[in-house]
Amino acid sequence: MSAKVLVVDDEVNQGRALALGLRLEGFEVTTALDAEAALASLLVSPADIAIVDLMLPGINGIELARRLTRLYPKMRVVLTSAYHLSERQLLRADCGVVGFVPKPYRLDELAEFLRAKLASSPESARQFRRASGN
Structure with missing residues (x-):
């Protein structure tokens, strides 16, 4: 059974490209253009992990x-995001994320990062980690 990913990005082409790439990496992907659509989507189709544009x-x-x-x-x-956020900024935001992936990202590295987060326990996954971006 493949992991379910929700991609939330208001830039249609970026969201579609990411969804396609993640599907090729073996993930089941749903997309949303904004927060309201993401929340509505999760009521119909739960996800294991969400990738949310800042x-x-x-x-x-x-x-x-x-x-x-x-x-x-x-x-x-x-x-x-294409904007740089430090670990300190995200920790201060207290938003519960397990990581930050700067744009542009390499799909293979992102997929590996997602798999690692999904393989860890929910508690240990909450420890902030930054994915490498190129």
């Missing part, structure tokens, strides 16, 4: 991460 319209990625980790404590949440 700069979403309306509810931003950090607030969405907070909501997701509160509503779905077993789901892991990873933030992504």
Whole structure:
């Protein structure tokens, strides 16, 4: 059984490209363009891990991460952005993410990072980790 990933990105082409790449890596992927669509999608199709863009319209990625980790404590949440965020900034945001992946990212490294987070226990996955980005 493949892991279920929710990709939340308001840039349609980036979200589609990531979804396609993750499907080729063996993940089952659902996409959403904003926080409201992501929350609605999870009611229909739960996910094991969510990749959330930081700069979403309306509810931003950090607030969405907070909501997701509160509503779905077993789901892991990873933030992504072209803007650099330090580990300290994310820890201060107290949004429950398991990592940050800077854009642009390499799909193979991202897939490996997601698999590692999914293989760890929910408690240990909550320890912040930054994926390497190129």
